[in-house]
Amino acid sequence: MKKILAMILAGAMMLSMGACSNEAPAEKPAETPAAPSAPAETPAAPATPAAPSAEGKTVGVAMPTQSSERWINDGANMKAQLEALGYEVELQYAEDDVQMQVSQIENMIASGVDCLVIASIDSVALTGVEAQAKEAGIPIIAYDRLLMETDAVSYYASFDNEGVGRAIGEYIETAKDLANATEPLTIEFFMGSPDDNNAVLLYNGVMKVLQPYLDNGTLVCKSGRTSFEETCILRWSQETAQKNCEDYLAGFYADEDLDICCTAFDGFAYGCRSALEGAGYKLGENWPLITGQDAELMATKNIISGYQTMSIAKDTRTLAEKCVTMVNAVLTGAEPEINDTTTYDNGVFVVPSYLCTPVAVDVNNYQEVLVDTGYYTADQLA
Numbered sequence: 503m504k505k506i507l508a509m510i511l512a513g514a515m516m517l518s519m520g521a522c523s524n525e526a527p528a529e530k531p532a533e534t535p536a537a538p539s540a541p542a543e544t545p546a547a548p549a550t551p552a553a554p555s556a557e558g559k560t561v562g563v564a565m566p567t568q569s570s571e572r573w574i575n576d577g578a579n580m581k582a583q584l585e586a587l588g589y590e591v592e593l594q595y596a597e598d599d600v601q602m603q604v605s606q607i608e609n610m611i612a613s614g615v616d617c618l619v620i621a622s623i624d625s626v627a628l629t630g631v632e633a634q635a636k637e638a639g640i641p642i643i644a645y646d647r648l649l650m651e652t653d654a655v656s657y658y659a660s661f662d663n664e665g666v667g668r669a670i671g672e673y674i675e676t677a678k679d680l681a682n683a684t685e686p687l688t689i690e691f692f693m694g695s696p697d698d699n700n701a702v703l704l705y706n707g708v709m710k711v712l713q714p715y716l717d718n719g720t721l722v723c724k725s726g727r728t729s730f731e732e733t734c735i736l737r738w739s740q741e742t743a744q745k746n747c748e749d750y751l752a753g754f755y756a757d758e759d760l761d762i763c764c765t766a767f768d769g770f771a772y773g774c775r776s777a778l779e780g781a782g783y784k785l786g787e788n789w790p791l792i793t794g795q796d797a798e799l800m801a802t803k804n805i806i807s808g809y810q811t812m813s814i815a816k817d818t819r820t821l822a823e824k825c826v827t828m829v830n831a832v833l834t835g836a837e838p839e840i841n842d843t844t845t846y847d848n849g850v851f852v853v854p855s856y857l858c859t860p861v862a863v864d865v866n867n868y869q870e871v872l873v874d875t876g877y878y879t880a881d882q883l884a
């Protein structure tokens with residue numbers, strides 16, 4: 503309760519400071535009549551209270567899974583950057599088990615963390631624990647995945663998720679020169695988890711670019727599965743992507759090759775690779791264009807060898823950096839960096855967000871995007 507009061511007061515102070523700064527300075531004294539000047543006998547009273555610091559504060563970081571490399575990097579970056587500022591960090595992974603994530607967050611609340619950073623597994627499954635955190639005065643930052651249907655979240659740090667989808671669509675459009683294509687090309691879609699808000703945004707971005715080509719017959723999806731509902735894959739499962747791809751190849755591509763696997767995740771690209779190898783597709787002969795997301799180390803190696811065509815590089819160091827400014831904002835009253843206040847409506851309110859920029863990466867620019875920036879060393883990719 504004390505924390506809530508302190509936050510409300512801090513918020514009110516910031517608001518009134520903001521309001522004052524837009525007004526003529528001459529009006530200020532008249533507006534603050536009740537501020538008494540310090541009595542002469544009060545010695546050394548600081549003019550402004552010392553800024554709250556990270557000292558002794560703990561941040562609970564709840565991550566979805568260690569089964570994909572990006573989240574391991576996310577957790578490590580967050581921990582390192584928060585610790586560098588003097589925070590203690592409690593980092594937990596829930597291995598894509600929703601109930602385990604709920605329990606981990608409950609335990610963090612019980613252990614008295616000062617702030618929660620959550621990358622959810624199911625973005626609507628946490629409303630109960632989020633309400634508990636709010637009740638306990640613990641602010642929450644949504645990390646990469648928006649927390650839906652809650653008023654307990656203060657800020658959201660992510661990438662431009664529709665932008666990720668557009669970049670995938672535009673890559674296919676350019677690489678296959680769809681605008682000038684004379685022969686139809688076949689395509690299948692492997693989209694993200696329906697309980698992850700990012701997945702539908704990514705799908706929308708892909709379709710903003712590719713739908714016209716499906717409509718005019720330049721792209722042909724022989725399974726007929728083009729809607730989000732028909733192509734989404736629960737919990738971003740690589741195994742399901744592989745199974746879907748095997749089924750598509752067996753059911754619809756006996757007489758004609760599949761030209762494009764439009765996938766929303768490097769894990770799906772690995773699944774498609776296995777399915778294609780199993781069906782006898784060969785590099786340099788009939789290997790399709792395969793997209794992905796995250797530019798994981800294995801995906802980047804596959805891009806170099808040709809088994810994956812492209813991915814979306816998301817610099818998790820930058821994401822962690824932006825998220826840390828948000829943690830600092832809620833805990834020390836500093837200003838967070840925000841660059842979007844309109845897009846991310848979680849069903850209760852539009853969550854103030856910082857969106858990092860995704861970058862399409864392929865064999866032509868991986869050196870510049872991933873190696874020159876220090877994301878991977880040349881040795882790791884050798």
Ligand code: BGC
Pocket residue numbers: 570572646647698700701738766767768795796816
């Ligand atoms: C993230 C992606 C990631 C996917 C699967 C999404 O929420 O934004 O970067 O590929 O989850 O882990």
